[in-house]
Amino acid sequence: AQTVTQSQPEMSVQEAETVTLSCTYDTSESDYYLFWYKQPPSRQMILVIRQEAYKQQNATENRFSVNFQKAAKSFSLKISDSQLGDAAMYFCAYRSGQATDKLIFGTGTRLQVFP
Amino acid sequence: NAGVTQTPKFRILKIGQSMTLQCTQDMNHNYMYWYRQDPGMGLKLIYYSVGAGITDKGEVPNGYNVSRSTTEDFPLRLELAAPSQTSVYFCASRQQVGAFFGQGTRLTVV
Numbered sequence: 001a002q003t004v005t006q007s008q009p010e011m012s013v014q015e016a017e018t019v020t021l022s023c024t025y026d027t028s029e030s031d032y033y034l035f036w037y038k039q040p041p042s043r044q045m046i047l048v049i050r051q052e053a054y055k056q057q058n059a060t061e062n063r064f065s066v067n068f069q070k071a072a073k074s075f076s077l078k079i080s081d082s083q084l085g086d087a088a089m090y091f092c093a094y095r096s097g098q099a100t101d102k103l104i105f106g107t108g109t110r111l112q113v114f115p
Numbered sequence: 116n117a118g119v120t121q122t123p124k125f126r127i128l129k130i131g132q133s134m135t136l137q138c139t140q141d142m143n144h145n146y147m148y149w150y151r152q153d154p155g156m157g158l159k160l161i162y163y164s165v166g167a168g169i170t171d172k173g174e175v176p177n178g179y180n181v182s183r184s185t186t187e188d189f190p191l192r193l194e195l196a197a198p199s200q201t202s203v204y205f206c207a208s209r210q211q212v213g214a215f216f217g218q219g220t221r222l223t224v225v
Contacts, residue, residue: 004157033212045158045205045216052212091157095212102148102173103207103214105157 002027004094006106013082014114020067021077021109023092031097034068034075039089039108048090051075053097079111087113117141121206121217128196128224136191136220138206146209147189149173149181151202152219158205164189196224 003026013019025034036048051059051068059066063083067076079086092106122137140147145166150158160173164183178200180192189208193200201224206217 006157009155035213037216043203043219043221045207047213047215050213102160102163103158105150105159107155107157 002029002032002094002096002104004092004104004106006092006109008109009107010110010112012112012114013079015082015084017082018078018080019082019111021079021090021092021111023075023077023106025073025075025092025094027073027094027096029096033095033097034066035093035095035103036064036066036075036077037091037093037105038086039091040085040087045091049077082113084113084115087111119206119208119215119217121204121220123220124218125221126223128193128222130196130198130224132196133192133194134196134222136193136204136206136222138189138191138217139187140189140206140208140215141187142208142210142215143186144208144210144215145186146214147183148207148209148214149179149189149191150205150207151175151200152205153202161191161204193222198224200224 032053034051038046063080089108093103119140148163149161162181164170204220207214
């Protein structure tokens with residue numbers, strides 16, 4: 001069975017600085033997707049960024065980028081120029097490449113942003 | 116475009132009561148999911164559906180039932196509420212890669 005591990009329960013960063021959130025996963029599959037979701041206090045789950053395992057290039061979405069290390073099964077999220085609105089829980093998630101499969105979540109990292 | 120809509124947003128149940136959490140999506144997505152999120156934890160899959168008329172158990176299905184009579188609707192039923200079912204419940208749908216989530220239902224069983 002696949003597992004997703006987030007070893008940092010809490011992280012903090014100052015506004016305008018850069019922070020990296022860690023995620024590791026375990027799978028025997030070669031075809032899969034990885035995601036980072038943001039959950040602000042409103043509880044809404046917001047897709048931040050996604051990575052297809054077959055792509056070697058790291059995904060980037062504005063200030064958010066990932067460091068995808070397939071051999072090491074590592075998928076970290078880098079937030080550049082942190083903003084107060086980035087404060088939230090961040091969840092790493094895995095989904096098999098099989099069409100019917102479901103998302104498996106890590107336990108989350110709470111990010112605090114200080115002015 | 117409303118996306119994924121869950122009702123109610125909050126509910127308090129007494130032990131042994133029943134209720135249905137409603138979930139509707141207007142994106143014509145085939146895949147729909149129910150997750151629960153316990154305090155300080157990630158989301159655990161309760162049930163999922165790959166299309167109308169097809170449902171399957173996830174990681175924590177005990178105490179719940181689902182149905183999928185239409186593409187749009189995927190209600191979650193609690194028959195005999197127990198304190199262990201106190202949680203936040205999320206419905207999600209997807210068609211391609213990324214999933215869209217509803218805003219969640221906070222359920223307390225007392």
